Each structure stands twice: as structure tokens, then as C-alpha cells.
Amino acid sequence: MADIDPDSIPFVPPVEVALTKTDSGRPTTAFHDWLMGLWSWMKNNVVALDHKLTTVESETNGNTAAITTEIEARTDADNALAAQITTVSTTVGENTADISELFTSVNGLGVQWAIQAYVGGSYGGVVFTGLKRADGTGADFLLEIQSNVVINGNLLVTGSVLNVGLNNNAATQIATASGDSSASLAINYRGTGKISIIAYYAGTPAIDRGGVPNLAVSMDSGQIDAVGNNYYAYVPSSGPVAIRLLQTTLLTEITPSPGNHTFTVTNGVGGGVRIWVFEGSK
Incomplete structure (x- = not known):
């Protein structure tokens, strides 16, 4: 042979x-x-x-x-x-x-x-x-x-994960941060797709406020978007009408230049805020 x-x-x-x-x-x-x-x-x-x-x-x-x-x-x-x-x-x-x-x-x-x-x-x-x-x-x-693959548990990858075949806007990296009145995080944006941002304010419905502040998102100290916090008017048994703030969510999307960027969420008053930043694959 x-x-x-x-x-x-x-x-x-x-x-x-x-x-x-x-x-x-x-x-x-x-x-x-x-x-x-x-x-x-x-x-x-x-x-x-x-x-x-x-x-x-x-x-x-x-x-x-x-x-x-x-x-x-x-x-x-x-x-x-x-x-x-x-x-x-x-x-x-x-x-x-x-x-x-x-x-x-x-x-x-x-x-x-x-x-x-x-x-x-x-x-x-x-x-x-x-x-x-x-x-x-x-x-x-x-x-x-x-075949389709279902994983009921953790997936640990020590090498690279390529995004070939991922659906449009599938996240290639996700970062999150939280704080009382503000929270910041930094990512190295690779420029493969848009940046999607979710900002959340927990609200303080048991505390009287003097007004309605904004829930705002900024990138590198420049404001991207803002929305007034949800609220309701509280009428006490005596005294003037008061403002009480409720949960508020802000969704926004940008396409910055590739590189390192810092994203910050603020709500003007305390009560708990969180920010999520997603980089899409396309």
C-alpha cells in the first residue's frame, strides 16, 4: 500500500x-x-x-x-x-x-x-x-x-468572538454605571455601528421637590439629549402644592467618531440613576 x-x-x-x-x-x-x-x-x-x-x-x-x-x-x-x-x-x-x-x-x-x-x-x-x-x-x-445551540449556563470565551452573522444592531459591547444624582462610564468605541444609550431615574415619589429637573445624557461633557423627569403634583393637607418625581427613562442613539468616550447621566437631584451604553455590530 x-x-x-x-x-x-x-x-x-x-x-x-x-x-x-x-x-x-x-x-x-x-x-x-x-x-x-x-x-x-x-x-x-x-x-x-x-x-x-x-x-x-x-x-x-x-x-x-x-x-x-x-x-x-x-x-x-x-x-x-x-x-x-x-x-x-x-x-x-x-x-x-x-x-x-x-x-x-x-x-x-x-x-x-x-x-x-x-x-x-x-x-x-x-x-x-x-x-x-x-x-x-x-x-x-x-x-x-x-444546528441551533442552547446554553443553559455561562459561556466563557478566552479568545475573540467575531460578529459575522449577528443581526443588525446586535451589541458588541455593553457598559453600565449607577449613582445617586449622576453616573459615568467610559468605552472604547470601535466604530462598527451606532451607540444606543438608556438612561434611567428611579424617582423619589415620597419627597417634595421645588421643580421638575431634567434627566440628561452627555458624552465627553457635551449634552446629547435630555427629558423632563416624570412627576405628579402632590396636594398636602396644608401648605402649597408640591412636586414629586417618578421613574423616568431616556432612550437616545448617536454615531460618534471611533475612540475613547465618556458618557454621563444626571437627573439634577438625588434618587438613583443608571446608564447603559451599547455599541451595535452594524
């Missing part, structure tokens, strides 16, 4: 496997076609020295359930390959659902684990690949997911 060229092994799926979608938004068959292509490559390029195929199947009135496991192991003077694929499937009438799991290891240079699921005419799956670097400095690992 000739040496296997590692560059010829279809370990990493092409871009369209992860990104191509049908008009309905569901994954196409690209993932399935690529996975079957990888399996075909192994069979065409490696003559199995040890091959085992087991199938457990049940059928009643045309309804079927099956579990199939195929194992291959191959070594010679120059190469080594180990692979296993297990498929669990059921069919009832015109409905078929199956899920396959694939493990491969080739020449001590690369490994791969893949899961492919087929339900209702659509495919989805996960591929994890590890490949030794050509310069011998280590290995590169890649996880491809063709």
Missing part, C-alpha cells in the same frame, strides 16, 4: 457544509454528503486488514428499528488507520429518523469525531477535528456545529 497523503484526507468539511441553508432555513444535505465522502475515501484508500460489521434489527408490519456498527482497523509498514461508525435508525411508514456517530484516527496525524442526524428530510450534526500542524508545533482543533 502506498503512503497516504494527509492533504488528500477530507478531514475538514468545506465552508458550505456549515453555512449552506435551504430557503426554509434548515440545513441542506451538504453535511451528509461530506460525511459519506469521508467514509468512502477511507474505504477506497485503505484495504481493511480487520473489518467487523454488526447489525441488530427488528421489524413489525413494516416498522423497522436498527442499530449498525462498522469497525475498520488497518496497519502496514507505513500507515495506520482506525475507524468506527454506528448508526441508530427507525422507520414508521414514510417517516425515517437516524443518527450516526463516526470516530477516525489516521497515521497519528489526525483524529475526528462526528455526529450526523437525519429527521424529516433535514440533516444536522457536529464535527470535531484535530490535525497535527505541518511545522510540528502542535495541533489545530476545530468544532463545527450545524
